[in-house]
Amino acid sequence: MTAEAPQREATTAEATAGSASPDLLPTATGRRAARVVGRYARDSRGVAVTAAVVSVASAAAGLIAPAVLGRLVDAVTDGGAVGGYLLALAGAAVLAAVLVGLSAVAISRLGEALLARLREAVVARVLHLHTATLDRVRPGDLLSRVGDDVARVSESVTTGLPEVIGAVLAVLLTLLGLGVLDGRLALAGLLALPAYGLALRWYLPRSGPVYARERRAVGDRADALLGAVQGADTIRAHARSAPHAAEVARRSAAARDVGVGVFRLYTDFGWRMNRSEYLGLAAVLAVGFLLARSGAATVGEVTTAALLFHRLFAPLGTLLFSFDEVQAAGAALVRLVGVVDLPDAAVVPQRPAAGSRPAVELRGIGHRYGDGPAVLADVDLRLAPGERVALVGASGAGKTTLAAVLAGAVDPSVGEVLVDGVPARALPGRGLRDQVALVSQEVHVFAGTLADDLRLARPGATDDEVRAALELVGARWVAALPDGTATRVGEGGTALTPAGAQQLALARLVLADPPVAVLDEATAEAGSTGARDLEEAAFAATAGRTTLVVAHRLTQAVRADRVVVLDAGRVVEEGTHADLVAAGGRYAALWAAWRGR
Numbered sequence: 001m002t003a004e005a006p007q008r009e010a011t012t013a014e015a016t017a018g019s020a021s022p023d024l025l026p027t028a029t030g031r032r033a034a035r036v037v038g039r040y041a042r043d044s045r046g047v048a049v050t051a052a053v054v055s056v057a058s059a060a061a062g063l064i065a066p067a068v069l070g071r072l073v074d075a076v077t078d079g080g081a082v083g084g085y086l087l088a089l090a091g092a093a094v095l096a097a098v099l100v101g102l103s104a105v106a107i108s109r110l111g112e113a114l115l116a117r118l119r120e121a122v123v124a125r126v127l128h129l130h131t132a133t134l135d136r137v138r139p140g141d142l143l144s145r146v147g148d149d150v151a152r153v154s155e156s157v158t159t160g161l162p163e164v165i166g167a168v169l170a171v172l173l174t175l176l177g178l179g180v181l182d183g184r185l186a187l188a189g190l191l192a193l194p195a196y197g198l199a200l201r202w203y204l205p206r207s208g209p210v211y212a213r214e215r216r217a218v219g220d221r222a223d224a225l226l227g228a229v230q231g232a233d234t235i236r237a238h239a240r241s242a243p244h245a246a247e248v249a250r251r252s253a254a255a256r257d258v259g260v261g262v263f264r265l266y267t268d269f270g271w272r273m274n275r276s277e278y279l280g281l282a283a284v285l286a287v288g289f290l291l292a293r294s295g296a297a298t299v300g301e302v303t304t305a306a307l308l309f310h311r312l313f314a315p316l317g318t319l320l321f322s323f324d325e326v327q328a329a330g331a332a333l334v335r336l337v338g339v340v341d342l343p344d345a346a347v348v349p350q351r352p353a354a355g356s357r358p359a360v361e362l363r364g365i366g367h368r369y370g371d372g373p374a375v376l377a378d379v380d381l382r383l384a385p386g387e388r389v390a391l392v393g394a395s396g397a398g399k400t401t402l403a404a405v406l407a408g409a410v411d412p413s414v415g416e417v418l419v420d421g422v423p424a425r426a427l428p429g430r431g432l433r434d435q436v437a438l439v440s441q442e443v444h445v446f447a448g449t450l451a452d453d454l455r456l457a458r459p460g461a462t463d464d465e466v467r468a469a470l471e472l473v474g475a476r477w478v479a480a481l482p483d484g485t486a487t488r489v490g491e492g493g494t495a496l497t498p499a500g501a502q503q504l505a506l507a508r509l510v511l512a513d514p515p516v517a518v519l520d521e522a523t524a525e526a527g528s529t530g531a532r533d534l535e536e537a538a539f540a541a542t543a544g545r546t547t548l549v550v551a552h553r554l555t556q557a558v559r560a561d562r563v564v565v566l567d568a569g570r571v572v573e574e575g576t577h578a579d580l581v582a583a584g585g586r587y588a589a590l591w592a593a594w595r596g597r
């Protein structure tokens with residue numbers, strides 16, 4: 001895919017409020033997460049409005065029973081008939097039950113719609129990460145985001161969200177009903193507020209950090225487990241099982257302790273809640289007693305008030321207790337939005353001046369992955385402005401690694417990359433990644449329209465620009481699609497051939513318009529007929545750019561200005577195709593083999 005590059009946090013200032021370790025993916029701010037969810041909600045306006053209407057009706061229906069019961073008490077006190085009230089009670093119960101069910105369905109549907117959008121966005125971004133980035137971020141962090149965090153958010157969407165919204169509305173409407181019924185009784189109930197306030201003031205500062213710690217502890221545990229499982233052979237070979245097992249045990253214990261702490265917090269909060277309810281209800285009954293005795297209110301009215309007040313307990317409890325769920329879901333949500341907001345690798349935000357074709361120099365490059373063997377050694381290579389260099393070599397020679405170094409997707413262990421003489425780390429903006437686009441072998445097509453897919457590379461691209469890019473890479477098949485560039489591709493849409501997906505990647509490169517292009521095996525995937533077309537497409541897409549192309553078909557080397565042969569991480573031959581063939585060395589042998597296929 002086009003111009004993938006490693007993503008580190010703090011590259012988009014607003015979206016990423018720094019996370020502690022440089023190897024963790026970024027986390028979004030709460031405000032940013034709310035904005036993203038709000039945008040999704042606007043896209044599902046119909047569902048959102050239905051959910052709101054049904055929920056309000058459902059909360060209002062809950063007020064009927066206490067009102068009827070109050071009347072019933074007065075009727076009994078006065079010795080009147082009660083049959084009508086009993087019927088009304090039954091009707092109110094049925095109506096409330098139906099509406100509660102409907103509102104739960106409506107809210108869940110809205111939640112699912114939002115969740116689907118979020119999940120899609122997260123997956124699209126994760127697929128977007130370059131393998132080099134995936135190597136660098138902690139796998140446990142990434143896994144716990146696409147696994148635990150998505151599960152946490154979807155769980156609260158399906159179970160918690162309807163309850164929370166229902167509870168908010170029930171509390172608001174009940175308070176309103178209480179106020180309309182009798183202001184003095186409502187005021188008495190308000191006496192509970194300070195107690196609730198104290199309970200929250202005790203709870204809130206404690207719960208946020210505890211839940212964040214719980215998430216982290218779970219991520220750490222996943223990390224240790226994965227590390228041990230992935231490295232199992234090495235660990236056993238070096239008889240290092242015991243320390244690794246101990247580390248897994250230590251992190252599991254830490255996760256367990258945090259979990260127990262969460263539960264303790266929860267029960268402590270519970271009794272503080274009960275105390276508040278007791279205070280409020282006692283105040284309502286005491287004031288009600290005084291009012292009824294002095295004739296300022298009927299017994300029925302006081303009954304209704306007490307019932308209404310009592311009706312607050314369940315939803316208030318739901319709300320206060322779901323603070324934990326809401327907070328945990330919130331913590332998961334900001335981590336997910338953090339992933340969604342990873343800067344678009346394909347975008348070149350700080351474009352170098354149009355038409356600038358820099359010289360690129362690899363100086364003294366050496367690289368090893370982790371503690372592994374040297375994959376590159378002493379590589380010195382200069383690409384003149386606009387020059388096309390083909391990189392040739394056996395599998396495992398280090399071509400992909402060198403391409404990734406040039407694209408800024410891998411930081412070499414030693415040596416540096418210079419653009420027009422400026423070292424990569426001194427370049428403005430995102431450094432190399434603003435200058436160099438990488439089309440790698442793994443090409444992804446994202447769910448959405450074909451035009452959306454291409455606009456990943458340049459969000460503002462006009463329809464004409466999109467069409468021109470497709471034409472340049474010879475994607476004539478687009479015109480034959482039912483809806484042209486508005487055809488949905490990717491998952492659930494029209495399936496593209498591997499060659500078609502490669503052409504899209506090249507069209508994205510054209511739109512991103514980087515001064516330097518690196519093609520790694522971009523034409524290797526297709527069958528022999530398609531391969532010729534793709535070769536043309538790659539040639540056209542990189543024309544005029546300073547280009548490094550990893551040549552699997554040697555015809556690509558023939559058309560390059562210069563050929564560089566890599567063997568076991570070292571440059572062993574360098575020159576034009578003609579020179580190298582004449583020299584009769586390794587390239588000449590490769591060429592003879594290729595021609596003799």
Ligand code: ADP
Binds near residue numbers: 400
């Ligand atoms: P080529 O593209 O020429 O086949 P690569 O650059 O992909 O070569 O690989 C060079 C060497 O580096 C190989 O031995 C390969 O196993 C190793 N290698 C490549 N990527 C990684 C990685 N992410 N981690 C560890 N070793 C790697």
Ligand code: MG
Binds near residue numbers: 399400401
């Ligand atoms: Mg390779």
